[in-house]
Amino acid sequence: MKSKIFLYLFIFVSLICLYLFVSNGNMVKVKDARIDKLEGQIESLRDSVRDTQLKVLEMQYFSLENNDDALAYYDHLKLEDPSRYIADKLLETNESKGDNPLVPYEGMDSDFKINKIKVLNHKWILTDFSDGKYWGELLIKYELKDDLSVDFTMLDHLLYTRSE
Template identity: 35%
Template structure:
């Protein structure tokens, strides 16, 4: 009787061990698949981030604060590029408040005055700006200069108005 009891216990323990082994193996395989899937997603995300960083670097090639030559030019005249950017931006946006819109824009609006919405500094001399009256849109290239007295002069170089 004892022999058969030990035999049954042995078989039961053996079956329990086999069941545990198969169960753990299944869990391990599913976790490994999940890890591989997440690794592939992470690699894709890294590749996407790299592509976006390259695009950002390329688009910032024409900018005041990322252009070494423009920054050197301004520093040669003891001008801080960040302060210049803020000063020029404020002056352009302040001119939007006029009754006839921004005087830098050569076009008259159909629905109201033309106002500059967004600006992008291309370098130490030029700015690209977007303007509209709410219905019609356009872009303008603006030139800004500092004279001998470090006074700011801003004027339009060329404008384009997009067709309706």
Template identity: 40%
Template sequence: MNAKKAKESYDGKIENLMATIAEKDKEIETKNLERDSLIDRVLELTYFSLESDEEAINYFEEQGYDAEKLELTISDQIIAQNKAGADNPIVPYAGMEGNMAINKVRLLNHKWIIADFTDGVYWGQLFIIYDVRKDGVVDFEVAQSFLYPRSQ
């Protein structure tokens, strides 16, 4: 009789443990799916970026530049033109509620940049063509810009 009760007790514990294992397996599977989904999302978001464009990286390396360092340098050059009391000269709009300043810069490849700017109330985006000359100087040309209308 004791053996039968002990077996039933062990069987119950085994069932509980099996249910716990199945639950944990589902959690792991869900987390793996979420991770894979996040990885896919990151790959999608970085598709148009210098860091994921092998041809653009090779272009700079053939000119003797480290693409990662150059990307930081170019971003810094654009943002460094934000000055207290003055609009960033790259932005083709005068600040209406403050000075126009560039907030975010993304190099898409070895020739194109997108940037976001604001004066604190109004904001917009720029499409910039850039060129790194042989002497290392970077030339910028705003090809397109857009200022969003102020929402009421």
């Protein structure tokens, strides 16, 4: 009788071990499949990040901050951020009453003011202006002088027409 109990116990333990072995094998397959899927997602995310970084570098190509040759013009002025300084000086032109003096159009809904500024290099700025309803762009030539004053000259302009 005792040997039959041990036999049944042995068979029962063997079945449990077999179940655990098969179950663990299936879990390993499922986990490996999930790991492979996640590795594929990580690789696609890496590609996406790389593409985004390349786009950002491409967008920053025409930028004073990334143009060492243009920045060399301002080494003697000891400005920490020449681009921000020039943009601030340009925004000061918005403070005058009425339209911004650099915008060659009269505002239709309100006064035309400069909104966005992109300092391209040591000579040119690209800006966006708007009166809230109508908008346009300006190409501005500027000169930063040794006394830190800035002269702005509008080179070209564009006013978008509204199509409704």
